Amino acid sequence: MSNNPFFKNNGPFKLSKLINTSSEDILISDIKDLKDATDKDITFFHSVKYKELAKSTKAIACITKESLTKYLPSKCIKISNENVILLAAKITEKFYPDSITDNNNYDLKPIEEDFKNVTAGKNTLVGSNVKIGSNTMIGHNTVIEKNVNIGKNCFIGSNVILRNTFLENNVHVLDGAIVGKKGFGFIPNKSNNYRYPHIGYVLIKKNSEIGSCSTIDRGSLSITVIGENTYLDNQVHIAHNVKIGNNCIIAGQVGIAGSAILGDSVMIGGQAGISGHLKIGNNVQIGGGSGVIKNIPDNTKVMGYPATEIRNFLKEKSKWQMQ
Amino acid sequence: MSNNPFFKNNGPFKLSKLINTSSEDILISDIKDLKDATDKDITFFHSVKYKELAKSTKAIACITKESLTKYLPSKCIKISNENVILLAAKITEKFYPDSITDNNNYDLKPIEEDFKNVTAGKNTLVGSNVKIGSNTMIGHNTVIEKNVNIGKNCFIGSNVILRNTFLENNVHVLDGAIVGKKGFGFIPNKSNNYRYPHIGYVLIKKNSEIGSCSTIDRGSLSITVIGENTYLDNQVHIAHNVKIGNNCIIAGQVGIAGSAILGDSVMIGGQAGISGHLKIGNNVQIGGGSGVIKNIPDNTKVMGYPATEIRNFLKEKSKWQMQ
Amino acid sequence: MSNNPFFKNNGPFKLSKLINTSSEDILISDIKDLKDATDKDITFFHSVKYKELAKSTKAIACITKESLTKYLPSKCIKISNENVILLAAKITEKFYPDSITDNNNYDLKPIEEDFKNVTAGKNTLVGSNVKIGSNTMIGHNTVIEKNVNIGKNCFIGSNVILRNTFLENNVHVLDGAIVGKKGFGFIPNKSNNYRYPHIGYVLIKKNSEIGSCSTIDRGSLSITVIGENTYLDNQVHIAHNVKIGNNCIIAGQVGIAGSAILGDSVMIGGQAGISGHLKIGNNVQIGGGSGVIKNIPDNTKVMGYPATEIRNFLKEKSKWQMQ
Numbered sequence: 001m002s003n004n005p006f007f008k009n010n011g012p013f014k015l016s017k018l019i020n021t022s023s024e025d026i027l028i029s030d031i032k033d034l035k036d037a038t039d040k041d042i043t044f045f046h047s048v049k050y051k052e053l054a055k056s057t058k059a060i061a062c063i064t065k066e067s068l069t070k071y072l073p074s075k076c077i078k079i080s081n082e083n084v085i086l087l088a089a090k091i092t093e094k095f096y097p098d099s100i101t102d103n104n105n106y107d108l109k110p111i112e113e114d115f116k117n118v119t120a121g122k123n124t125l126v127g128s129n130v131k132i133g134s135n136t137m138i139g140h141n142t143v144i145e146k147n148v149n150i151g152k153n154c155f156i157g158s159n160v161i162l163r164n165t166f167l168e169n170n171v172h173v174l175d176g177a178i179v180g181k182k183g184f185g186f187i188p189n190k191s192n193n194y195r196y197p198h199i200g201y202v203l204i205k206k207n208s209e210i211g212s213c214s215t216i217d218r219g220s221l222s223i224t225v226i227g228e229n230t231y232l233d234n235q236v237h238i239a240h241n242v243k244i245g246n247n248c249i250i251a252g253q254v255g256i257a258g259s260a261i262l263g264d265s266v267m268i269g270g271q272a273g274i275s276g277h278l279k280i281g282n283n284v285q286i287g288g289g290s291g292v293i294k295n296i297p298d299n300t301k302v303m304g305y306p307a308t309e310i311r312n313f314l315k316e317k318s319k320w321q322m323q
Numbered sequence: 324m325s326n327n328p329f330f331k332n333n334g335p336f337k338l339s340k341l342i343n344t345s346s347e348d349i350l351i352s353d354i355k356d357l358k359d360a361t362d363k364d365i366t367f368f369h370s371v372k373y374k375e376l377a378k379s380t381k382a383i384a385c386i387t388k389e390s391l392t393k394y395l396p397s398k399c400i401k402i403s404n405e406n407v408i409l410l411a412a413k414i415t416e417k418f419y420p421d422s423i424t425d426n427n428n429y430d431l432k433p434i435e436e437d438f439k440n441v442t443a444g445k446n447t448l449v450g451s452n453v454k455i456g457s458n459t460m461i462g463h464n465t466v467i468e469k470n471v472n473i474g475k476n477c478f479i480g481s482n483v484i485l486r487n488t489f490l491e492n493n494v495h496v497l498d499g500a501i502v503g504k505k506g507f508g509f510i511p512n513k514s515n516n517y518r519y520p521h522i523g524y525v526l527i528k529k530n531s532e533i534g535s536c537s538t539i540d541r542g543s544l545s546i547t548v549i550g551e552n553t554y555l556d557n558q559v560h561i562a563h564n565v566k567i568g569n570n571c572i573i574a575g576q577v578g579i580a581g582s583a584i585l586g587d588s589v590m591i592g593g594q595a596g597i598s599g600h601l602k603i604g605n606n607v608q609i610g611g612g613s614g615v616i617k618n619i620p621d622n623t624k625v626m627g628y629p630a631t632e633i634r635n636f637l638k639e640k641s642k643w644q645m646q
Numbered sequence: 647m648s649n650n651p652f653f654k655n656n657g658p659f660k661l662s663k664l665i666n667t668s669s670e671d672i673l674i675s676d677i678k679d680l681k682d683a684t685d686k687d688i689t690f691f692h693s694v695k696y697k698e699l700a701k702s703t704k705a706i707a708c709i710t711k712e713s714l715t716k717y718l719p720s721k722c723i724k725i726s727n728e729n730v731i732l733l734a735a736k737i738t739e740k741f742y743p744d745s746i747t748d749n750n751n752y753d754l755k756p757i758e759e760d761f762k763n764v765t766a767g768k769n770t771l772v773g774s775n776v777k778i779g780s781n782t783m784i785g786h787n788t789v790i791e792k793n794v795n796i797g798k799n800c801f802i803g804s805n806v807i808l809r810n811t812f813l814e815n816n817v818h819v820l821d822g823a824i825v826g827k828k829g830f831g832f833i834p835n836k837s838n839n840y841r842y843p844h845i846g847y848v849l850i851k852k853n854s855e856i857g858s859c860s861t862i863d864r865g866s867l868s869i870t871v872i873g874e875n876t877y878l879d880n881q882v883h884i885a886h887n888v889k890i891g892n893n894c895i896i897a898g899q900v901g902i903a904g905s906a907i908l909g910d911s912v913m914i915g916g917q918a919g920i921s922g923h924l925k926i927g928n929n930v931q932i933g934g935g936s937g938v939i940k941n942i943p944d945n946t947k948v949m950g951y952p953a954t955e956i957r958n959f960l961k962e963k964s965k966w967q968m969q
Contacts, residue, residue, distance in 0.1 A: 155424055235536075
């Protein structure tokens with residue numbers, strides 16, 4: 001996530017400042033995942049299923065369990081800890097202290113004052129450094145927080161909240177949608193859960209539409225993406241880190257759990273749910289009300305709970321759009 | 324939809340202006356469906372299942388597929404096109420150019436100024452030509468757009484949005500509900516979907532209640548109707564063109580897809596879904612969480628996904644209301 | 647519900663004023679359920695399944711069916727009526743006339759004026775007698791109605807509505823959540839349903855979080871409770887009188903019907919539903935999309951619709967939080 005304007009990195013920090021038990025004075029620039037970390041970054045490795053990524057990580061230091069240290073390159077400084085995710089969260093918080101909650105902006109101003117070629121309604125507020133392209137229209141009582149970037153020819157309804165979000169050109173966000181808040185990520189703890197930092201943002205690509213009262217959470221360590229020309233109906237929930245391809249059609253009240261990845265031209269009927277971390281291929285069709293709990297290959301039609309392949313389930317593509 | 328105050332008809336147009344390939348100079352007043360079209364209107368006919376309606380249509384012209392022209396009356400001018408729906412959408416847009424999106428009103432005013440015998444909260448805005456009956460109470464931050472008509476003794480909560488909507492007397496619309504926005508209707512297109520016009524509106528009949536964060540979309544070519552004394556709980560989604568009868572009880576998080584028609588005294592448990600274009604009879608009871616994918620006759624109790632008839636599923640009607 | 651600051655008891659009333667057919671002049675202080683009623687209160691008894699509670703009630707009078715009078719103590723004045731719930735509702739309304747609808751507050755003021763050590767955004771409004779603890783942060787366009795009590799170090803988002811609600815310390819309520827409105831409770835009636843009074847409130851205990859666009863309804867005769875350190879994701883619906891224990895994790899779009907009681911450390915996957923009046927034990931895990939229609943004992947994992955026990959359904963607790 002280079003070019004992330006939403007969360008300022010407070011680093012670099014000396015490793016000894018990040019990890020009490022370390023006496024190393026080397027400077028650490030950032031915390032990244034195993035794949036993206038450079039030789040100036042710290043990373044974390046908590047499950048054997050990522051051992052191949054671990055073997056080739058370039059990170060200068062890695063938080064991991066004692067039993068996993070053997071998979072890491074020899075030059076990588078191993079920091080053993082039995083609660084890898086918790087320690088990674090705490091270090092992420094040191095780099096990005098504003099990423100834990102949604103931190104309401106308190107310097108919002110009425111939109112009328114600054115934007116040319118933008119039409120906006122009453123009581124609509126914008127934060128500092130917001131950019132809005134020409135011919136964009138915005139409704140009433142809408143809140144657009146700092147650094148949000150809105151393209152040209154966009155349509156934003158009333159009572160919308162946008163934080164930590166990029167909208168490309170010609171994106172529609174309908175009344176009451178809430179985009180870019182922190183995701184539902186935390187480490188359970190008996191008396192007081194530990195909230196996981198969310199340093200990602202939401203990217204909604206051109207020509208897409210987000211329905212009323214839909215919620216799209218920003219990513220924790222990566223971006224949440226809605227592809228080009230993808231349409232979401234009302235009351236859809238998209239969790240953190242989800243990536244949806246182009247030309248998808250997602251009907252009302254669908255829920256997509258965290259880190260799921262959808263291909264292009266995926267069609268999802270109303271009230272269907274997709275579990276976290278799944279991969280849904282291109283041209284997949286998921287029947288209304290289905291519960292998807294495993295990966296689905298390209299060009300497959302599924303239905304049911306748990307969802308399984310069916311033939312001829314959707315006879316007429318048209319009924320999804322024109323009913 | 325005579326007496327539709329929400330979308331102004333820009334016609335009449337000469338047929339040759341609507342259809343490039345036509346040289347006819349006759350005036351066309353409006354576009355209507357096969358059944359409602361008069362001898363001044365154009366209509367469209369895209370599926371053989373409507374052939375009986377086609378045979379008796381009074382429309383002066385009809386967009387249809389070459390293979391379907393034989394069903395139309397001889398005096399009806401046939402306009403052959405392989406993409407009937409797309410061409411009908413484009414012609415509808417010529418008559419009603421404001422019906423494609425939700426077109427925020429920009430001449431809203433604080434409600435305090437104009438209404439007598441209406442009590443309203445802070446920051447609540449109304450558009451031009453809004454009518455509100457006496458003894459109606461309205462909350463805060465609510466947006467009521469142009470031409471909306473609200474009856475007497477209504478209760479409107481805070482953060483509500485009403486567009487293109489008629490509320491009869493004694494209707495309650497609770498906090499955060501969004502009523503009258505365009506439906507989820509479009510013609511898929513690889514790089515940029517074509518939004519279908521929505522020239523309908525929402526009619527909520529007397530003594531009904533709409534729960535918090537519920538969404539009720541306006542119709543495309545027809546009206547979306549909530550019958551008398553029908554109660555919707557929170558987070559219910561009603562899609563475009565749906566018609567719900569009187570005395571229905573619809574629990575939380577239910578979704579009803581486009582153009583479904585429900586009879587009177589229908590009871591629907593929480594999170595149930597009804598597919599598009601279905602007919603649900605009078606006195607039907609649908610168990611919570613059910614997925615209804617076919618028509619249901621009167622006086623039937625169904626449950627499951629897909630929903631099937633069950634006996635004695637709902638032992639006590641009272642548990643729906645008093646739990 | 648002693649110490650309920652939200653609904654003022656207009657009593658006491660002479661019994662003859664509450665019940666037309668009674669000539670008794672004794673004073674009745676309040677209406678309470680069979681268990682909580684004192685010898686100054688009236689109660690109601692409508693189903694034989696509560697006969698044990700009826701036998702030991704201390705109420706001075708009880709509305710009941712003729713056939714149930716035999717279970718009541720001899721000194722309890724029996725008021726026979728075939729529609730026990732309707733008469734109880736009407737008497738509750740006499741004691742608490744403001745509890746039938748949500749009665750928008752019309753004396754709200756901008757929050758800036760009164761609160762020290764509280765940071766609040768634009769257009770945020772508070773009613774009379776609202777209390778907010780120090781270091782609490784509140785967003786924009788939020789409505790906090792009279793008598794609401796918010797603890798220290800709370801985080802309240804934008805477009806939030808709080809009525810009839812207690813928040814303990816360190817509670818987070820995210821953008822667009824609606825807490826404390828009346829529940830979906832009424833007595834069906836052919837032309838005009840009779841709304842049941844809701845004299846309860848919502849209590850959200852310390853360290854909890856309520857997701858965006860979630861709705862939590864206040865209780866009818868009891869309280870709706872969210873336990874300590876319990877987290878709700880977006881678009882969750884909690885109906886009236888529900889009681890949720892401590893350390894629970896409830897994923898997006900879950901719905902919990904009225905009067906359900908959940909133990910501690912319950913985990914519920916996305917889109918699951920729980921029927922009304924059920925008891926869910928401690929440490930229960932409910933798979934995403936499940937429909938729970940019967941009680942679940944402690945330490946049980948269930949999945950499906952209807953939900954049944956499964957083994958090893960949730961292999962990794964972590965995937966609920968970190969996906």
